[in-house]
Amino acid sequence: MRFAVVQFPGSNCDRDALFAFQVAGLKAELVPHTETDLSRFDGVFLPGGFTYGDYLRPGALAKFAPVMGEVERLARRGHPVIGVCNGFQILTEAGLLPGALLANLNLHFTCKEVHVRVERADLPFTRAYRQGQVLRLPIAHAEGRYYADPETLERLEGEGRVVFRYSGPKGEVSEAYNPNGSLNGIAGIVNERGNVLGMMPHPERAVHEVLGGTDGLGLFLSLAMEVV
Numbered sequence: 445m446r447f448a449v450v451q452f453p454g455s456n457c458d459r460d461a462l463f464a465f466q467v468a469g470l471k472a473e474l475v476p477h478t479e480t481d482l483s484r485f486d487g488v489f490l491p492g493g494f495t496y497g498d499y500l501r502p503g504a505l506a507k508f509a510p511v512m513g514e515v516e517r518l519a520r521r522g523h524p525v526i527g528v529c530n531g532f533q534i535l536t537e538a539g540l541l542p543g544a545l546l547a548n549l550n551l552h553f554t555c556k557e558v559h560v561r562v563e564r565a566d567l568p569f570t571r572a573y574r575q576g577q578v579l580r581l582p583i584a585h586a587e588g589r590y591y592a593d594p595e596t597l598e599r600l601e602g603e604g605r606v607v608f609r610y611s612g613p614k615g616e617v618s619e620a621y622n623p624n625g626s627l628n629g630i631a632g633i634v635n636e637r638g639n640v641l642g643m644m645p646h647p648e649r650a651v652h653e654v655l656g657g658t659d660g661l662g663l664f665l666s667l668a669m670e671v672v
């Protein structure tokens with residue numbers, strides 16, 4: 445499997461993502477936001493950062509980048525598409541995932557380690573984990589509060605599309621462990637088809653002991669298990 449890691453103006457987690465793919469033994473390449481042909485890739489990763497300075501809203505300008513037509517095409521064809529942090533914001537702005545990422549309830553940029561519970565371990569992104577497994581991952585965002593209207597939220601929960609939920613170290617879900625005020629403690633979701641993932645925590649920053657943890661590696665190893 446070969447992955448494209450898209451570099452938008454203002455991306456800052458692109459090289460971390462590339463490193464994570466390499467640690468998992470996957471082929472990945474950086475591609476510019478101006479790329480209009482991703483046909484040589486099997487999947488695409490939209491990294492975190494501050495694309496276009498987060499002007500208007502995070503992701504609101506990046507969704508118009510030339511590469512996004514190809515991202516949509518890959519998503520429609522069922523290829524894995526992953527958006528982390530700013531990448532998640534871009535996927536919601538582009539309409540590839542429902543809902544929105546609003547300003548954190550505390551109105552602060554929050555950079556710390558949190559725990560998330562794996563709610564679905566049967567997806568191309570999570571099959572190296574167990575359902576209910578608790579991961580320790582870093583977050584670093586000012587606008588990570590997941591919001592969706594009540595009907596959408598009910599659908600997401602009913603269809604099992606919440607993939608990661610903020611929790612305590614033992615998997616306890618409570619507002620005390622919700623770092624940004626996300627509805628239902630949602631940290632990551634998938635689309636209906638299960639091939640487009642958006643998440644606020646950074647798995648690519650937790651793939652080696654030297655980074656302080658390896659709990660994010662499972663996401664990349666899961667993709668490596670995928671047979672194309």
Ligand SMILES: NC(=O)CC[C@H](N)C(=O)O
Binds near residue numbers: 502531553587
């Ligand atoms: N690390 C990131 O991707 C930051 C996301 C976004 N720019 C925010 O602060 O909400």
